Amino acid sequence: MKDYDELLKHYELYETIGTGGFAKVKLACHILTGEMVAIKIMDKNALGSDLPRVKTEIDALKNLRHQHICQLYHVLETANKIFMVLEYCPGGELFDYIISQDRLSEEEARVVFRQILSAVAYVHSQGYAHRDLKPENLLFDEYHRLKLIDFGLCAKPKGNKDYHLQTCCGSLAYAAPELIQGKSYLGSEADVWSMGILLYVLMCGYLPFDDDNVMALYKKIMFIHLDDDCVTELSVHHRNNRQTMENLISLWQYDHLTATYLLLLAKKVRGKPVRLRHPSFSCTYASTTPKSKNLSLEDMIMSDEHCVAGLADCEWCEDGSSTGVATPQTPQFTKHWTESNGLESKSLTPVLCRESANKLKNKENVCTPKPAARNEEYFAYPEPKTPVSKSQHKREILTTPNHYSASSKVARNQCLKGTPVKTPANAAGADKLTTGVISPERRCRSVELDLHQAHMEDTPRRKGTKVFGSLERGLDKVITVLTRSKRKGSTKDGPRRLKPHYNVTTTRLVNPDQLLSEIMAVLPKKHVDFVQKGYTLKCQTQSDFGKVTMQFELEVCQLQKPDVVGIRRQRLKGDAWVYKRLVEDILSSCKV
Numbered sequence: 001m002k003d004y005d006e007l008l009k010h011y012e013l014y015e016t017i018g019t020g021g022f023a024k025v026k027l028a029c030h031i032l033t034g035e036m037v038a039i040k041i042m043d044k045n046a047l048g049s050d051l052p053r054v055k056t057e058i059d060a061l062k063n064l065r066h067q068h069i070c071q072l073y074h075v076l077e078t079a080n081k082i083f084m085v086l087e088y089c090p091g092g093e094l095f096d097y098i099i100s101q102d103r104l105s106e107e108e109a110r111v112v113f114r115q116i117l118s119a120v121a122y123v124h125s126q127g128y129a130h131r132d133l134k135p136e137n138l139l140f141d142e143y144h145r146l147k148l149i150d151f152g153l154c155a156k157p158k159g160n161k162d163y164h165l166q167t168c169c170g171s172l173a174y175a176a177p178e179l180i181q182g183k184s185y186l187g188s189e190a191d192v193w194s195m196g197i198l199l200y201v202l203m204c205g206y207l208p209f210d211d212d213n214v215m216a217l218y219k220k221i222m223f224i225h226l227d228d229d230c231v232t233e234l235s236v237h238h239r240n241n242r243q244t245m246e247n248l249i250s251l252w253q254y255d256h257l258t259a260t261y262l263l264l265l266a267k268k269v270r271g272k273p274v275r276l277r278h279p280s281f282s283c284t285y286a287s288t289t290p291k292s293k294n295l296s297l298e299d300m301i302m303s304d305e306h307c308v309a310g311l312a313d314c315e316w317c318e319d320g321s322s323t324g325v326a327t328p329q330t331p332q333f334t335k336h337w338t339e340s341n342g343l344e345s346k347s348l349t350p351v352l353c354r355e356s357a358n359k360l361k362n363k364e365n366v367c368t369p370k371p372a373a374r375n376e377e378y379f380a381y382p383e384p385k386t387p388v389s390k391s392q393h394k395r396e397i398l399t400t401p402n403h404y405s406a407s408s409k410v411a412r413n414q415c416l417k418g419t420p421v422k423t424p425a426n427a428a429g430a431d432k433l434t435t436g437v438i439s440p441e442r443r444c445r446s447v448e449l450d451l452h453q454a455h456m457e458d459t460p461r462r463k464g465t466k467v468f469g470s471l472e473r474g475l476d477k478v479i480t481v482l483t484r485s486k487r488k489g490s491t492k493d494g495p496r497r498l499k500p501h502y503n504v505t506t507t508r509l510v511n512p513d514q515l516l517s518e519i520m521a522v523l524p525k526k527h528v529d530f531v532q533k534g535y536t537l538k539c540q541t542q543s544d545f546g547k548v549t550m551q552f553e554l555e556v557c558q559l560q561k562p563d564v565v566g567i568r569r570q571r572l573k574g575d576a577w578v579y580k581r582l583v584e585d586i587l588s589s590c591k592v
């Protein structure tokens with residue numbers, strides 16, 4: 001191993017802790033100081049046309065020194081390899097942290113975003129643009145401080161800062177419109193766009209523009225995407241097919257159609273049903289109607305006659321069954337109200353959302369209130385995190401964030417003693433390799449679709465928002481509290497003992513073997529190939545063409561206080577959002 005000779009003079013090499021595109025990242029210890037480092041290892045022969053990317057990154061990192069940028073310490077080049085010795089960030093990716101919390105509170109988002117901003121402002125001040133800003137490229141150090149990594153796509157235009165770039169790069173979901181259009185653009189401006197996406201992800205826990213289909217995603221980013229619900233409603237209203245309707249709206253003539261589309265969209269944004277009213281429906285403000293003057297709230301509820309909208313936020317639902325809710329009588333009226341699938345609805349009932357009901361209580365307006373009849377489906381836009389929700393509380397009980405895991409601490413201690421760190425993956429069939437059943441159908445994509453469907457069937461979810469909840473919630477399904485006596489049945493060498501960490505999903509289970517077998521039973525059903533090593537399952541998915549699309553590890557571990565079993569999860573390769581969906585699907589499918 002000539003290539004490693006020089007490196008091994010100065011560093012003790014431990015396990016692979018990650019992969020980044022064409023590189024492998026290993027944990028190591030700098031012998032003289034005893035400090036842990038991360039070493040990015042690249043094979044020059046495998047790099048091919050990507051070699052300039054590596055040079056770009058090295059050049060940039062040599063010029064950048066900032067508290068929120070991963071520090072480059074040492075570069076070694078041999079005949080076949082390039083080694084980059086980098087600051088070790090044991091706190092994991094910002095991406096994993098966000099999903100473990102669902103989303104960040106405004107306070108925490110502010111702390112996190114300020115660090116990103118200071119790193120990116122510094123990068124720009126030095127004449128660079130990062131061009132691949134995303135939560136996967138921000139890691140936490142042991143003090144929970146963020147460090148920006150992966151400068152392989154960064155650009156330093158020669159000459160002035162206003163030099164326009166041409167290369168389209170980075171992750172589509174975070175890419176600025178000018179960049180994906182192939183226009184020339186300013187690198188720093190493209191970074192600012194990505195930071196906007198990042199801020200959205202921090203606060204919402206999902207992407208603002210997201211689609212499985214690349215073309216559809218492209219359209220959304222360019223705002224040339226028309227909202228499906230609004231188009232449907234307008235198509236039904238105008239008795240046009242969707243395509244004709246889309247073409248007409250896309251003319252953007254700022255006529256009545258433009259107004260109706262935009263106002264309908266504005267309603268949707270505010271969480272209201274995407275419904276058009278019949279043109280004969282008056283917008284007269286109710287309090288001006290003489291008849292309404294002395295009516296009590298109850299009178300108003302019972303009287304169709306007085307159900308004059310006029311309220312900015314008067315809403316309607318299709319459920320006419322509620323008591324005391326007036327149903328429009330006019331046949332013509334009923335006929336025109338439609339469900340969003342384009343079919344005529346049977347009975348449509350005017351209802352009020354909470355704010356309107358409150359106004360009613362303040363005896364101002366007339367319309368028939370229905371308590372808090374907000375349609376979940378329409379909450380497609382960010383809701384800032386509120387102090388403590390029920391589910392949040394539940395999660396907090398289940399997971400306790402910690403800055404770095406036991407493994408890294410053990411490694412650090414051992415490094416200081418000069419002992420190589422071995423990551424024991426012992427117990428149940430220790431060191432015996434068990435290969436999972438490899439399904440002939442390895443369509444990762446179908447897994448995603450199934451997942452979506454499964455969740456849709458499970459619980460009504462918000463459209464456009466998270467398809468699934470937190471990993472912890474997924475695990476609620478596998479919660480089975482086993483008796484202590486059953487635990488005795490488990491193998492002699494138990495799973496690794498780990499401290500709570502946001503990459504560790506806590507269960508209420510006490511039997512690791514049972515959880516392990518449950519996960520192993522679920523993986524093939526999700527088209528995930530795996531190799532078992534002790535309590536660690538090394539998982540991967542492949543495309544139809546046999547390309548490895550994702551690699552990750554699931555490790556059943558033992559937690560203390562509470563003394564329960566957990567699952568450590570680690571993404572090694574693949575799209576972070578696809579990984580999130582898949583792992584949540586796996587965990588929520590575990591039935592013990």
Ligand code: H91
Pocket residue numbers: 017018019020021023025038040057070086087088089090092093136137139148149150151152572573
């Ligand atoms: N993602 C986009 O996997 C997939 C822990 C870990 C700890 C690290 C320090 C530096 C880097 C990675 C670390 C790391 C990329 C690092 C720095 C630069 C760089 C690259 C990596 C992965 C790559 C591996 C990362 C996480 C993100 C672990 N990683 N485990 N300390 O270019 Cl500048 Cl590729």
